[in-house]
Amino acid sequence: MTKGAATMTVRLRTLSTLAAVLATTAIAGSALAADTVKLGYQLPLTGDTAQYGQDFRKAAEIALAEFNAAGKPFKVEIVFEDSRSDAKEGTNIARKFVDDKAIVGVLGDFTSGVSMAAAQVYKEAGLPQLSQTASHPDYAKISKYQFRNIATQAQEGPYNAKWMAAKGFKNIAVIAEQTDWGQSVVGGFSDAVKANGGAVAFSEFFNRGLKDYRSLISKIERAKPDAIYTGFFYEDGAQFLRQLQQLGVKTPVYSTSAAYSPKLIELAGDAAEGVHLTSNFLPTDPAPHIQHFVDEWKARSGGAVPGQFPAQAYDAVRIMLAAVEKASPNPTREKVRDALAQTKDFPGVTGKTTFNADREAEKELVKVEVKGGAFVPVAD
Amino acid sequence: MIDPYYLQQLAIGLSLGMTYALMAIGFTLIFGVLNVVNFAHGEIYTLGAFAGLVLISAVAPPIVAVIFGALAVGALAGFSLERLAFKPFRRFTDEASLKSRAMRESTLLSSLAVSIVVREALEILFGSEMRSLPFDYLINTPVRIGPVILVTGDFIIFGVAAAMLIGLQYLLTRTRIGLAIRAVSNNPLGAKYVGIDTDRTIITTFVVGSMMGAAAGILMGLYYGAIFPAMGFVPGIKAFVAMVMGGLSSIPGAVVCALILGVAESMATTFVSSGWSDMVAYAFLILTLIFFPNGLFGARRERV
């Protein structure tokens, strides 16, 4: 036994020396390219939510190409890793990014669940994480390293509640997908409606990817609401709107910026007419930086117009790049975090972005209505 | 007088049930013969839908031609699926292999593996987002009958499902190939000994079952107006439930149970939150298994 233990220790030592040598070589190798700063981007490139991840990658590539072409003293490289929207893979990637000492900031993930799981790793390692979509109410509270570039429902809910109250809707039905985001949609909106003196006639969650909303719609109609407020993404949204039209329901529908995608109109057709929603990105805005992004996007995706999420991703990447630039020379993770926290009035395509003390983005929202098969900004 | 709300929910439930039934018919046919769950049936359904999408965007043929195109793709897919994932495991005929649980269940995994490859390949080719179909192809124009609103697709799906059911019953009970299918399903070895070409029979079953799966896929695509690589999963589970409730090998039983399932789900939405209404299908399943272990319409079985 003792003999066995002794040989084991010897073997252990040899192995660990060998391993240490290997590890040092690896670090030395990466230290050579000092004028390149690396960022990590974890996102679903395969699986059921791949369409979003693929869009984010496209948006990030546009932002990155612009940055590297601008003649800055250093170049930035983004490492994209596929998380499949799976918490297992998400945490694996987070560890991988943390290990790479050259990575000073991380973007992503797409779903809140994966972002939250990965955030536990970034919190421990002190690596700043900026998500373009994570909407979990507790996400930014995890640690001082979590940021997000999305209008939270604590902001969007009251905004929409006020809008609907101004339109004279008192009795409102609320439905949302059964996700953490859907929960925050209903929570943020319902409280504000009640505060405005309105009533929530009906409130329910449905499982994401539900195909047939007709039973739910009939149930909503039985509650006879003045309007329906909805928390869904464009896929579920298109199905819902179409089936609403099939059943001949004329109740006005309001939604959040998450449904703001040209795909909504493409899938729902004229059933999308008259839907009201908020947004903070308007591809039709003539401002040069927005038109530049829209043109670049069209060039890369066969003429399609970008939606809300790619715009958020584009801005998130640019905010991160600006923070890296501010933190240079020799940006460290801590310096990038501080630079991110100081982001103020960043002029992005989704409006000006400021991170408040809770590392939440404060966004300017715009009211939009679907008219004639296009999103048209409206005053009220 | 009955509250029109419940009539409407009933109509929705029946139409939902019809969509499950459409999928369950092909699924039950294949299961009845092989006694193995074919995990790839959902992908056949998806392939049928994508075949329709490609046809429509390429040549924009009339709708009947689209369905025939999907049927052809389904037949081809069923044939290749059988060759790839099922036939190789019939090469062992020694007693040890026949008795080995691992051998018996390897087709389960091979069909699962094929389904993963097909779905991932579709995602790479078409992207995983929902794709829309041209609106004039869609079969969801509203039709009002008294207090109830349905869409044209409901009637088309009803017609197709009925045609499938009657056609299959005819095939199974009145033709030689149907006789062979029933023989193989009853006792594959016995069927072989009396001179039935079991390989050909199994392939035929797969081709017919997959054609029905593919037709269901394109019809559902036209009905809901959206096609995406993961679309086969949920209907697959529902069809599976309907099949078990119906007694595993009874196709009319599966259809009736699919209808019951659809109505139960839409009615349940009235009383519980929509998020919980999926529970209904599973609760039904467990209750059926416990109290009607032969299935609601299955033939008597020795044991379950």
Place this chain on the structure above:
Amino acid sequence: MNAFEGTLSKESGGRRWLVPALLALLVFGALPALLAGFDRGYFYQIANLALIFVLLSASMHLVTGVAGLLHLGHAAFYGVGAYTAALLTSKLGLGFTVTLPLSGVVAALLAFLVALPTMRLVSIYFAVATLAIGQMLYLVMLNWVDFTKGPNGIIVTKGFELFGVALSGRLASYYTVAVVVVLCVVAIGRLSHSYYGNALRSIREDDQCADAMGVRTVRLKMEVFTLSAFFAGVAGALWAHMTGYISPGDFKFSESILILAMVVVGGLGSLPGAIIGALLLILLPEGLRALGDFRNVMVGLVMFLSILLLPKGLLGEVSALRLVRRQLGGAWRSTGKGEGIGWR
């Protein structure tokens, strides 16, 4: 069988400790040394994840491989364990030392309750019932917002600890996971290579015959289902404390299928096979990251080819049994000293 026994009894005493000693050296010596040498959180993470799935796959091996009951809802019990750990931590402030066994117990209790009405079912009916049970548990985790916090998931604030002593370092976490997993896998190994395991195998091969021979099949099925849920629950607690955040999405149907695939790719009925299968299906997708968008197609292809070319699994039951019985001891080994055979 006689020849088989003959070769076994000739094994010398020293030789049969060789493989377990080597394995222990690998898991507790060489692997952590390598990990410490590289000192990369990523490798630790993968090692821990792989170990957790080894446990899940081994626990499913007990039900599906040994007792031959196709289980399509295993991930739900894994989830029940994880939720038990997370809720005990967040609501009562309990630590890992307490939550680990309790997670297993709660998962096992729940499994026992659902097993009461369903365990009389056989073959595909059993599989369908477990599918339904798994999906129902998943829906409860997702929709019972007041209790489980639903889709919001739960942040698990406490990491690994032993009676209040934090085991927070990377190496300490690895050892915690490794010790728990190895203990459980050894227990599963002893169970499946004992007379008890043989009774389970008799159910798998022909339950009517086993019944006629006096094996209490229904009771055995309930026991094995409950035991396997216990181990899955333990794996869930490990996952909850390791990641620090759980949500229902971690325990959906596809996870059950993933675990089933591990058992089948490895070889149904073979414990080493289940372990190899788990390692393969966790390490392969990570190893194939370089392939980018194509990696999951490759995972499917590898699964398909391994099933096609080795339909009995990477390490089939017969060869695995021979290996395990020779190297790790088991029911058939006679010591020649006149002691009883079987449990020891």
